[in-house]
Each structure stands twice: as structure tokens, then as C-alpha cells.
Amino acid sequence: MIIVKELQKKFGNLDAVKNLSFRAEDGKVTGIVGHNGAGKTTTFRCLAGVLQPDGGQILVDDWDVRTARIEVQRRIGVLPDAKGLYPRLTAREHIRYFAKLYGLDDEEIEMREQILIERLDMHGFADRRAKGFSRGQRLKVALAQALVHNPKNVIFDEPTNGLDVTGVKAVHDLILELRDLGNCIVISSHIISEIAKLCDHIVIVAEGCDIMSGSAAKLKRQSGHGSLESLFLEVTAFPQRDALKVVK
Amino acid sequence: MKAFESIKIVFYKEIVDHLRDSRSLSLSLVFPLLAPILVGILLYFVNTSNIQGQKDFIMDGPVAGAEYAPRLMEHLTDHGIVIKPAPLVREFQEDAVKRGDLPFILVIPPEAAGQNLFKVEIIMDRGSPKSLAAAATILRHVTIYGRQESRRMLEASGLDPRIVTPITVTERNIGKTLNTAFLFYNMIPSLLTFMIFMGAVYLAIDVSVGERERGSLESLLATPIERSSLLLGKSLTALFFTAVIILINLVAFYIALHLATGGVENVDPPPGALVFLKLFVISLPLMAFAVALQMAIAFMTKSAKEAQIYLGLLPIIPLLPGLVMIFSPVDPSSAISAIPIYGQLALFIEIIGGRDPTWGNVMYSIVGTMSGAMIIFYAASRLFEREKTVLGF
Numbered sequence: 001m002i003i004v005k006e007l008q009k010k011f012g013n014l015d016a017v018k019n020l021s022f023r024a025e026d027g028k029v030t031g032i033v034g035h036n037g038a039g040k041t042t043t044f045r046c047l048a049g050v051l052q053p054d055g056g057q058i059l060v061d062d063w064d065v066r067t068a069r070i071e072v073q074r075r076i077g078v079l080p081d082a083k084g085l086y087p088r089l090t091a092r093e094h095i096r097y098f099a100k101l102y103g104l105d106d107e108e109i110e111m112r113e114q115i116l117i118e119r120l121d122m123h124g125f126a127d128r129r130a131k132g133f134s135r136g137q138r139l140k141v142a143l144a145q146a147l148v149h150n151p152k153n154v155i156f157d158e159p160t161n162g163l164d165v166t167g168v169k170a171v172h173d174l175i176l177e178l179r180d181l182g183n184c185i186v187i188s189s190h191i192i193s194e195i196a197k198l199c200d201h202i203v204i205v206a207e208g209c210d211i212m213s214g215s216a217a218k219l220k221r222q223s224g225h226g227s228l229e230s231l232f233l234e235v236t237a238f239p240q241r242d243a244l245k246v247v248k
Numbered sequence: 249m250k251a252f253e254s255i256k257i258v259f260y261k262e263i264v265d266h267l268r269d270s271r272s273l274s275l276s277l278v279f280p281l282l283a284p285i286l287v288g289i290l291l292y293f294v295n296t297s298n299i300q301g302q303k304d305f306i307m308d309g310p311v312a313g314a315e316y317a318p319r320l321m322e323h324l325t326d327h328g329i330v331i332k333p334a335p336l337v338r339e340f341q342e343d344a345v346k347r348g349d350l351p352f353i354l355v356i357p358p359e360a361a362g363q364n365l366f367k368v369e370i371i372m373d374r375g376s377p378k379s380l381a382a383a384a385t386i387l388r389h390v391t392i393y394g395r396q397e398s399r400r401m402l403e404a405s406g407l408d409p410r411i412v413t414p415i416t417v418t419e420r421n422i423g424k425t426l427n428t429a430f431l432f433y434n435m436i437p438s439l440l441t442f443m444i445f446m447g448a449v450y451l452a453i454d455v456s457v458g459e460r461e462r463g464s465l466e467s468l469l470a471t472p473i474e475r476s477s478l479l480l481g482k483s484l485t486a487l488f489f490t491a492v493i494i495l496i497n498l499v500a501f502y503i504a505l506h507l508a509t510g511g512v513e514n515v516d517p518p519p520g521a522l523v524f525l526k527l528f529v530i531s532l533p534l535m536a537f538a539v540a541l542q543m544a545i546a547f548m549t550k551s552a553k554e555a556q557i558y559l560g561l562l563p564i565i566p567l568l569p570g571l572v573m574i575f576s577p578v579d580p581s582s583a584i585s586a587i588p589i590y591g592q593l594a595l596f597i598e599i600i601g602g603r604d605p606t607w608g609n610v611m612y613s614i615v616g617t618m619s620g621a622m623i624i625f626y627a628a629s630r631l632f633e634r635e636k637t638v639l640g641f
Contacts, residue, residue, distance in 0.1 A: 011635070011639075045466070045638075048466075048469075048470040049469070049470060050466055050469045050470055050638060051635055051638065052635075069472075070472045070473075070474075071472075073470060073471060073472035074472045076470075078466075078467065078470040080466040080467055080470065081466070082463030082464075082465075082466050083463060083467075084462040084463025084464035084465075084466075084467075085462075085464060086261075086265055086462070086464060087462075088265050088266075088268040088269060089261075089264070089265060089268075093261075093264075097257070097261050098467070098471065100257045101254070101257060101258075101468075101471040101472075101473055102471060102472065103472070129268075142467065145467055146467075
């Protein structure tokens with residue numbers, strides 16, 4: 001389970017995240033939705049222990065990311081916004097490298113490697129060097145890296161960005177499968193339809209603050225909007241957003 | 249996971265990754281060969297031309313009025329000067345030397361004809377090294393002829409010829425005749441230092457700022473290992489490749505210098521294998537210092553391009569004291585030995601000169617440089633933990 005309480009993060013004079021709170025339960029998909037620059041990626045970087053929050057608290061399975069970064073990172077799988085690979089390593093070597101960094105022993109590495117190559121359908125390119133991989137193949141390797149230690153909590157930043165229809169469906173299936181296995185999943189996206197389809201709990205973010213949160217049905221019902229898209233467009237453009245915190 | 253284990257994992261991955269970078273690898277293996285090959289070729293040509301010069305010295309000697317001093321001409325011819333006619337008119341003589349058509353002109357006036365005592369003139373251009381060297385040679389031979397004539401005249405007069413040279417000086421050279429080779433051997437310390445700072449620069453950039461530009465840094469930082477372990481694993485990779493490059497460089501110097509001086513007599517022999525081994529051992533702490541500096545600089549930059557500019561200039565700093573020390577060697581004291589770069593250069597010059605540095609100075613050098621390396625590495629690790637390093641802005 002992931003709990004974010006009043007998160008704040010500044011870069012110089014810029015408030016990247018002003019005041020953001022949400023709770024992501026196990027066995028559910030929590031979606032963070034917002035425009036570009038709303039603070040989604042910064043929040044994910046803080047969650048992943050890559051950046052240090054300036055204020056607030058992040059708890060992953062009751063471990064505080066500020067005081068127990070390593071413990072948090074053991075319990076979380078991260079698909080970052082930048083999904084860069086090492087062009088001279090094969091897909092299999094990427095998986096093995098990250099498995100070792102996550103402290104898996106040889107037997108576990110062997111097992112997880114087989115499972116992930118099978119599950120993500122990587123047989124065709126598992127032993128090819130990453131240089132020249134398609135976007136979909138790159139994403140699969142990055143997903144395998146994130147899931148290699150079988151984390152209870154996973155955060156995916158823009159997981160379907162730039163993928164074709166088949167790729168998008170494969171990622172959606174994986175997310176739903178992980179949810180059914182009882183994992184806590186947090187995804188970020190600016191594609192409302194994707195969030196509506198996948199997420200049990202939605203957090204709308206604008207200018208570094210959470211504006212509204214709840215299930216898709218609840219948000220629509222309580223705001224009186226027929227679609228999530230029109231709701232999103234209105235609340236992220238409306239100046240008095242705090243007034244719209246109807247479901248928290 | 250223990251820190252040592254994390255360092256090992258990162259080190260192993262980086263080694264495999266960079267061994268597969270065939271283009272950079274082949275360049276980095278060829279690069280350390282360039283200086284040894286160049287120095288070897290230069291040394292070979294200098295040696296062979298010197299020996300040729302000593303064995304068969306022949307020089308053109310333009311003389312105006314040669315017919316007025318036949319015995320002087322005979323003396324010059326005996327010493328390898330080929331007498332050539334020169335213009336007789338003063339204006340033409342000066343023009344010919346000024347234009348460089350003739351290196352000098354020895355002018356013998358008509359009054360010298362049949363005389364024992366006469367004056368000669370050498371027209372030369374002091375601004376031209378070629379003219380200066382040739383005129384110095386002809387002057388030396390004319391002076392020797394003058395002394396011989398003086399002795400002959402004194403003996404003919406029944407006087408002791410020693411009265412004109414009351415003190416006789418003889419030289420006894422205990423060195424090799426051609427000591428120019430030493431100048432080349434003394435280039436090794438500065439070229440070696442340059443290579444230490446230049447050798448694995450590309451790798452330092454790739455494992456640091458390159459990781460961010462590739463987009464792989466964030467995934468790496470999300471793994472449960474300490475950032476200092478991550479940095480140390482990467483730095484050890486750069487150190488490993490620097491050590492390999494320096495080893496290649498020293499082996500290449502050994503081979504090139506031995507080939508360049510092989511079969512050439514009267515040349516100081518190049519340093520032996522043990523000397524090169526000592527150079528390698530002494531340079532190890534400097535390699536750690538250089539890698540720490542490269543990492544710190546790389547993490548201060550915003551892009552690989554910017555890092556390339558700064559790190560490309562980095563080797564110039566140690567090169568400057570090195571070049572000065574070729575011509576003005578410094579005796580290594582404990583204080584100098586403890587200064588990174590400067591201490592190694594002083595020790596390198598000692599070793600190349602065939603002298604064994606004291607253990608104390610070697611220890612001062614190791615401790616001083618490693619302390620410097622650790623301080624800079626600490627600074628690099630602080631820079632690595634900055635958010636600017638992660639984000640690149």
C-alpha cells in the first residue's frame with residue numbers, strides 16, 4: 001500500500017508539487033491524471049526514492065521513503081518516464097542486471113527471468129542487444145526490469161506512451177493481471193479513457209495539487225458531469241479548484 | 249545487499265558493456281600507441297642523422313677569394329668542407345646570404361695572397377639557424393687553422409709554441425656521445441601523465457552524464473543500492489580501463505624506444521622493463537586521482553557535450569608542469585612527492601633517469617595522491633546525489 005500525505009517538492013522557485021495526497025490500496029489500480037507539468041512525474045520520482053521530498057510524507061507498506069529509502073525501493077517496482085536502456089546489453093542481461101541490483105540470488109534470477117520473458121512475450125528478442133529495439137520492445141524490457149523482484153507495489157509513469165494498439169492492450173492486460181494478484185498499482189497518464197478503463201481510484205492533479213479523487217463513477221456522479229473527460233477539462237482549467245474537492 | 253556486492257555488480261556490468269563498445273574500445277587501444285610511435289620515429293631519425301653526421305661530415309663552404317689562401321682551403325677541404333665559389337661583389341654576397349641562397353660566405357681579401365698573417369671575413373645571417381650553425385662550423389675550422397699557423401710560426405722562430413696557449417685543456421667525456429636520446433626519454437613522464445588524464449575520459453562521460461542522457465539513470469537510482477556504491481562501481485570501471493590504457497602505453501614506449509635505438513652505437517640505452525614497471529606502479533594512485541576528477545567534472549556538467557569540452561581540456565593542466573620539468577627537473581623531496589601530479593612527475597623523472605626514488609618519497613606520493621583522490625571522490629559522490637545530476641537541469 002502506498003500513502004502520500006501533503007507531498008511538496010520544489011525546484012528552485014518552482015513548486016513542482018505543492019500539496020498532493022492520495023492513498024493507493026493493495027489489489028487496486030490508482031490512476032494519477034493531469035496535464036503535462038501537473039507534477040505527476042515528480043511525484044513518481046519521489047515515490048521511487050529518486051528525489052527527496054521537501055515536505056509531506058510518503059509511506060510504502062509503512063516504510064517512509066525519507067528515512068528508509070532502501071526498504072521502500074525493495075518493495076516497489078518502478079517504470080519511469082525515461083525508459084532508457086543500455087544499447088550494448090541484451091534484453092536478458094538487462095533483466096539479470098536489475099535482478100542482481102535488487103539482491104535476488106541466482107536461482108530466483110533464473111526463475112524470474114523465465115517468467116518475465118514468457119509473460120511479456122520477449123522470446124523473439126531476449127538475446128538481442130537493445131540497440132535498435134522498437135518502442136514496444138523497449139517498454140517490455142523496462143517493465144521486466146521493474147517487475148524482476150516481484151514487487152508488491154508498482155508505479156508506472158505513462159506506461160502506454162507512444163505504443164501501438166497491440167502494445168497498449170498488452171500493457172493494460174498486465175496491469176489488470178497484477179491488480180488481480182493483489183498488487184498495489186499506481187499509474188500516471190494524461191489519457192482519460194485509459195485511466196477510466198483501468199483505474200479503481202482516480203486522482204486528478206493540477207499545478208502540483210490533488211483536485212479531486214475517487215472512483216470514475218463517483219467522480220462523475222458527484223460532479224454532475226457525463227464524462228470524465230469533460231470533468232477533467234473543467235476542473236483543471238477552473239481557478240478555484242479547492243472548491244471542487246468533492247470526493248477525498 | 250552488502251556495499252561490496254553492489255559495487256561488484258555495477259563494475260561487472262560496466263566492464264561487459266564497454267568491452268562491447270568496439271569503436272570506442274579500438275580507439276582507446278590505438279590512442280596510447282600514438283605517442284610512443286611518434287617518439288620512437290623521431291628518436292630513430294635523430295640518432296641516425298647524428299651518427300651519419302659524425303661519420304661523414306660534408307658541408308658546402310662558399311668562399312670568395314679562395315685562390316688567395318690555398319693552404320687554408322686545403323685545411324678546410326681536409327675537414328669535410330667542399331669549397332664552392334661565391335660572388336665577389338659585396339652587395340651580391342650580402343644578398344645571397346640574406347635570401348638564404350648561401351648559408352654564409354668566407355671572404356678572403358686579395359691582400360692575403362702569399363701572406364701568413366691576414367684577415368678574413370664571414371658574412372652570415374644570425375637570424376637564420378641554418379646560417380648560424382654553418383658559420384659556427386667554418387669559424388671553428390678557420391680558428392683551428394689559425395692556431396696551427398701560429399704554432400708553426402713560433403716553432404720556426406725558435407720559440408716555444410706553448411707561450412700563446414699557457415693552459416692546455418683536455419675534455420674527458422664519461423657520457424655517451426649522443427645524449428639527445430635522453431631528451432626523448434624525459435618526455436615519457438609528461439606524456440604518461442597526459443595519457444592518465446586522457447585515457448578513459450570517454451568512459452567517465454558515458455558512465456556518468458551519459459547514463460542520464462540515455463534515460464537509464466532513473467531506473468538505476470530506483471534500485472535499492474547506495475548511490476556511493478553505484479558511483480564507486482562506475483569509477484572502478486573507469487580506473488580499470490585507465491590502467492589497461494597506461495599499461496599499453498608503457499609497453500608501447502618500451503618497444504618503440506628499443507626499436508629506435510637498437511643497433512645504434514654510442515646512444516644511451518632506453519629504460520629497461522623494470523623502469524616501466526615502476527612507472528606503472530607509481531602512476532596507479534594518479535589514475536585514481538584522475539578518474540575521481542573526471543567523475544566530479546562530469547557530474548558538474550549538464551550534458552555529455554559539455555563534459556567532453558571540460559574533460560578534453562583537463563589533461564592540459566598536468567601537461568604544463570610536465571613540460572617544464574623536461575628541461576628543468578626538480579629533485580623530489582617529501583613535500584613535492586606528496587603533491588598529486590607534481591609528485592608523480594618528479595618520481596617519474598627520477599626513475600627514467602635510472603635513479604631509485606626513496607621509499608619515503610614513494611609513500612608520500614601514494615598517501616598524498618590517494619588522499620586527494622578520496623577528497624575529490626567524496627565531492628563527486630555529493631555531486632552525484634544532487635537532484636540536478638538526476639534531472640540534468
